[in-house]
Amino acid sequence: MSHGKIREDKTCLNCGHQVEERFCPHCGQENIERRQPFYFLFTHFIEDFTHYDGQFWGTLKNLIFKPGMLTNTYLEGKRQKFVPPVKLYIFVSFITFFVFALFPMVKLNFDGNNNSKNTPKISFFEKIKSPEVQKMFDSIKAERTLTRKDSLSIQNLNVLPDTVTVNEIKEVLKMNKKIDTDVEYGGYKTRKSYDSAAAKNPSFLDFIQIPLAHKFFELKEKGVTKQEIVVNMIEKSFHNLPKALFIYLPLFAFFLWIFHSKKKWWYFDHGIFTLHYFSFLLLNILFIFLLSKLVGVISFRPINLLLYLTMSVLLLYNIGYFFIAHRRAYHAHGMVSFIIGLTLLTVNFFAFMFLVTGLALVSFLMIH
Known part of the structure; x- marks a missing residue:
């Protein structure tokens, strides 16, 4: 309920009808003073919004x-x-x-450029590339799955879950690489070859596939x-x-x-x-x-x-x-x-x- 001061004039400022109480019976506008204390802006906002x-x-x-x-x-x-x-x-x-x-x-932070006053903040990929972490990886790379001790060591780095496998680590390490030039989309390595094939064999899904393919080749060319x-x-x-x-x-x-x-x-x-x-x-x-x-x-x-x-x-x-x-x-x-x-x-x-x-x-x- 609003706490604005009621006007002494009983004529509604909005529609001109007579206001007997607080609200105009014709348009519903509250008959309060046009100018209110500054704090009224905040109280009015809270009341109206919530x-x-x-x-x-x-x-x-x-x-x-x-x-x-x-x-x-x-x-x-x-x-x-x-x-x-x-x-x-x-x-x-x-x-x-x-x-x-x-x-x-x-x-996720990939640039590793954000620094605090005391300790520099490094990104996920910078962290796992550090000499200490690489040394740990080298010591366990021959194992197919990690032991509980190794898993806890990685967990303390706050970068991987304790159920991670060596293969999953390798996949993570590849994330900072660009899309390989040999990587294909639908069996095609370039946009030109893909468009040529799509023109010869049109499909009812081309409205989805073609934009996705073009975006893929665009990112590939940019080295994303x-x-x-x-x-x-x-x-x-x-x-x-x-x-x-x-x-x-x-x-x-x-x-x-x-x-x-x-x-x-x-x-x-x-x-x-x-x-x-x-x-x-x-x-x-x-x-x-x-x-x-x-x-x-x-x-x-x-x-x-x-x-x-x-x-x-x-x-x-x-x-x-x-x-x-x-x-x-x-x-x-x-x-x-x-x-x-x-x-x-x-x-x-x-x-x-x-x-x-x-x-x-x-x-x-x-x-x-």
Whole structure:
């Protein structure tokens, strides 16, 4: 609720109607003074963006702990008590990806040029090229798999997991090399030879294959290394992920529409359920992400075990949440709801994997 000072003049500044109380009955504008103290900018922002009067926190509480309740309430016409679905999704999405941007999930440094005041920071590939590490590699290169002692030594370097094999180390060491001139794409070493073959034998997949081939040969000619490709794909995919999720929203609602009665449930109803469900998914992912970051910071084993247990519970709840929300929102019987829910999750899994694959291809095409 706003705390701006109410004007003595009861004429609405927006539409000119008479205002008896705080809000204009004609246009809804609050009849407060045009000029307010500077701190009002911040309080007004918090109130408008999060409904700090209790609406926002009440919405989050019910979203997390009462699956399907927000959807039911909204579809019943009670729409002032909680934050609207679209606004909720946009806010949660913004917070989630903002936190991801602050604490990157994958942090790779390949130049080794960033230095701190005390200790120079070297990259992953510079670290494993150091004389000490190379000496360790030489001592175990004859072994097919690493011993527990060797694995722990590598783990202390914070560069590889303790289940790594010698072959995997060799693959990592090749990441800083350029794409070999002998490497082929579809059996062709140059763009000219590939285009010539594609012109002679056209395919209905050429709209995908040709751009990918051209990008491959372009990167090959520029001398781009494998590690640069990996980093660029990760960065591009991360930046495109919010767009991909936003695109997938109507598709998720469409699958719900297919599996439910068209007379009883409109596409609009499925859209409301989808917005609430995706808002929960983003929050759940955010919680798990923050807990995983804590695991990397805290070295006390009992606390780490508790964090891992919490993350496991959240993952299980993430799966069960959909079934509970679906049964409550659509008022379906337990077994029927479970079968429909399981079918929907399966269909959406493959559809989303298809979208992720497309996202990876787009990310590859965007590499410069």
